[in-house]
Amino acid sequence: MDIKFVKAKTLKEKPDQSNLPFGRIFTDYMFTMDYDPENGWHNATIEPYGPISLDPSACVFHYAQEVFEGTKAYKTPDGHVQLFRPQENFARLNRSAKRLCIPPIDEDFALEALKQLVEIEKDWIPTAPGTSLYIRPFIFATENYIGVHVSSTYKFFIILCPVGSYYEDGLKPAVMHIEQVYARTVAGGTGEAKCGGNYAGSLAATEKANEEGYEETLWLDGATRKNIEEVGSCNIMFKIDGKFVTPKLTGTILPGITRKSIIQLLKSWGETVEERVLPIQELLDDYHAGKVEEVFGMGTAAVVAPIGKLNYAGEDMVFNNDEIGPSAQKIYDTLVGIQHGTVEDPFNWVVKVC
Template sequence: MDGKKAIEIELTTTKKEKPDFSNLSFGKVFTDHMLMMDYKDGEGWHTPKILPYQPISLDPSSVVFHYGQTVFEGLKAYRTKEGKILLFRPERNFRRLNQSNDRLCIPHVDEELVLEGLKQLVWIDREWIPDVEGTSLYIRPFIISTQPYLGVSASTQYKFMIIMSPVGAYYKEGIAPVKIAVEEEFARTVKGGTGTAKTGGNYAASLKAQEVANEKGYSQVLWLDGKEKKYIEEVGSMNIFFKINGEVVTPELSGSILEGITRSSILELLKHWNVPVSERRISMDEVYAAYKDGQLEEVFGTGTAAVISPVGELFWHGEKIVINNGETGKLSQQLYDTLTGIQNGTVEDPFNWVTEVKEN
């Protein structure tokens, strides 16, 4: 299917007032347009359309409300100093979306078609892409199950949508180190569950622990494995890395960890720099021992929203583990500067990660 011809376009007649790009929060205002496409058994995915951003109408018995059959993605568009518009590895997001679809019994989307639709949507709303340092246009593709049916089975109807929001830093601290509490009571997911899929239920399961952590003054929760509560998995909004005695270690993809696109990019970047790096099981006991021995040099998280987020403190077993005197480490800063530089076009991209969006 030729995506350029297949996607209908309906432009808004009343454009919204844009926010102050120098004072953006995260995910609170949305652009003028959205993309929508429907699925029905026997017809497949059909009628992709860019239309004015608007509420949607759903039957109260829609499967998504009752059984949580939904998946989503997150990526960003950036404006360079020269005015170019860049996307960062968007094909990986739609590939991962289909991997999530597999786990949630949702029909695959045509990756080329939705990527073409995304490019057209970004171009139409290009005036919403902020040009202030540290800002970007956050892009949220998602699928919900819409069949009106109160039965525990996969839906026969779905909606695919993309909405977009100009954003500032995900954490109010920005690149400054965040404080994270290690979760010891609750479990987010286990091997064989839905941890490898980007689905709403995983995040709903994290909210209670997040609430408790916030009350104690911590920005996020570091999840341990759901079985032994011993091995490190990921943070609520990002994957996690530890620099121990010169080596960077990140938890291996064990069947309960989301395969982060920023995570993958950081691994490639570290190898490109010949920095010792490994993906393996790592326990909090090992991290604590390294801290006590003075070998825990840096900790940082990676994700689309935060990009690189240095961790200045971990709270575990009632003890504060302060990393690098609570300051941003040299490697964390270098990774942040390089990756954001590639994303906004100020640093050379040797990996061909960025895709320029142009008028069709």
């Protein structure tokens, strides 16, 4: 399939790199394509970023048939542009799409489209330390029909926004809260899909956590509320008694690409990594026995998010004196280095754009 290019009449002014907000500034162009049963995915176009016109009866407004991804493009010190494991994002987008009954995209074609878009927009990639170009592929249902049903038509987009460093002054430990009232998902639900409904349902818990002074919510499994799952915006890793432990992917947890990469990285360093069910009671016991060395989140936005305090049922667990642990720092430096091309990539994770 050819990608049509529609040139913008004028280009926007690039923003100040020293003060980039997350997710509010978009580049000059976006990639779009359409799906209908007769043509499949078609009408692939790189066109000026701009509004979409939809009928009020479009499925997406009523039944949330929508999936998305998040990844980044980086500029290396020698001026090259590269992506980090983008194939994994398109593979996961298709797995999410399957759960939501959305027709799959051609992953190789989507990667080619992404490369073309990023190359066109390469001057938008910020170069200040820790900055990058955030990439948001997403698909939503567009059929003008308000019966509850699988839509017959869809739109796929890739939009781009330059983003600042997640940590303006370097890594900083977060304060989190283990949610006991709200639930994120349950086996058989949509927990492992990156779909809008998971996030809409989580907002109330995040609001409550914020009001109580916590930055994020750590979720337990929805059925028993006994096992640790994920943070909603990222996966979680514990270093307990010298070993790394992270909840295993049982169908309710998002299979994070940063999670997967960190597990590979740790194993390549000879560390022991256990992917298994991790009961909150076990964590409490290990914490009281002084065995919990470090805790950190793992996700695209922050890469590594050290967790200094974690509140459960009124008790504050404090990890590594509320300071960044050596493992979190080493993983962060290595992964961010690979992503930005300042550290060698022995895993073949990086995909060169230009």
